[in-house]
Amino acid sequence: MSEELKKTDDFNDKDAKEILKELLEFEKKEAKYQKVTSILIFCLVVIMGIVSFMIVPVAVQTLTTANETIVMAQNALSKIDQEMDSINTMTKSITATSDNMNSMVIDNSEELSKAVESMSKIDFDGLNQAISDLQAAVGPFAKMTRIFN
Secondary structure, three states, rough: HHHHHHHHHHHHHHHHHHHHHHHHHHHHHHHHHHHHHHHHHHHHHHHHHHHHHHHHHHHHHHHHHHHHHHHHHHHHHHHHHHHHHHHHHHHHHHHHHHHHHHHHHHHHHHHHHHHHHHOOOOHHHHHHHHHHHHHHHHHHEEEHHHHOO
């Protein structure tokens, strides 16, 4: 029996040594892959850090510019609203003035018609003749008053 145990022990020792060698080789390969993976992850982290340092300031500047543009647009819109209110007020004032003019013309249309009618009845030829006659009558009187001056 002892020979059988010895053979089994030898067999077990050889199998254990081979298994340990295989495990050691596997662990070496695994360690190599883990090292490569670690290096690649480190490179990615470095690249991400560099990209972050390049992109973040540009993004902040873009957001600042966008914010300033929005503020300017809001100011312009408020000025436009104020101008529209002013235009509406002016329109109301102009409408009220034209309404007042219309009512004045309507209220005084009869008097205006009478005045135009009276002006059309004026005899301008007779008026011119009367002025000429007045000049002829006053002319000698004017000569006489010049003598006293």
